[in-house]
Amino acid sequence: MVTLRYHLVSLVAVFLALALGIALGSTSVSQRLLSVVAGDRDNLTQQIDQLTAQRGDLEASQRAANSFAASVAPAVVSGQLDQRKVVLVLASDADPADRDAVRELISHAGGTITGELDLTDAIVDPARADQIRDLTTRLLPAGAQLPSATDAGGLAGGLLGSVLLLRGQNGQNGQNGQNGQAAPDQAGAALAGLTEAGFIRPGPRPAPAQLAVILTGGAQAGQDAAERAATLARLATELDHAGSGAVLAGRSGAADATGAVGVVRADTSTSSALSTVDDVQTSMGRVATVLALREQAQGRAGRYGDAANAQAAIPGGSAG
Structure with a gap:
């Protein structure tokens, strides 16, 4: 049991320790302590300098590798998408340089x-x-179908797939006899409705394509980051289902739990169909995006980049 006497003894001990510390401040014990601290500081400074130099060497090597990849990229991808039509879908955080x-x-x-x-x-x-759920139902072109799921990302992706992509693996014409799944006037009306509601930015209507690239940034931020990432992942998944295939390409961080690429990779059934790239800010990642489109056209998919959940740097590399 803690007593008043115990408290008094404790207080006395504290004051004695303080007094002793002050007394030792000018003694040789203090000097030795200061010497040890100074030695530790010098050692830490040397380690920091060494790590800084190593980081500089690694960054220089990375710049050299990226420069080399950029110089050979056109030759590497030459002819890989011959006679293929591709539409670009840009998330709000996509970098124009990547595009x-x-x-x-x-x-x-x-x-x-x-x-x-x-x-x-x-x-x-x-x-x-x-609002997205309501709009997708009202704007859906005649003859097109929405996915059975009721989430906003999947419904938005289903609607966009019906107006942006050609039907089926070989990009066959839709049942309306047009180039896409929807008649041009209905496709235009659907995109106009989404634009007016503020879900897409005004711009020329893309012609129907066989393949799609969905570009995004890194991980989402904020309290609802995971939900936002999941919505974009579902949208990309439905675009992949609508045409001959799609590639979701993001920057560093996109493969995290709050990144759209990470959401896709966490679901094996999705990642086995939709290709992902997690380093599109690099020349290697951009090459991987194009080669992954080629794989999609052939009915295959993969996870590419430098994140831990990637299988290889580019298609054709060793599996992880």
């Missing part, structure tokens, strides 16, 4: 960009999920 580089590489590969669609942040906003 431009991927566009250029697709052209080097012999593919044709039919246009691009810019998504706004609203399309992954959980607060607007009910």
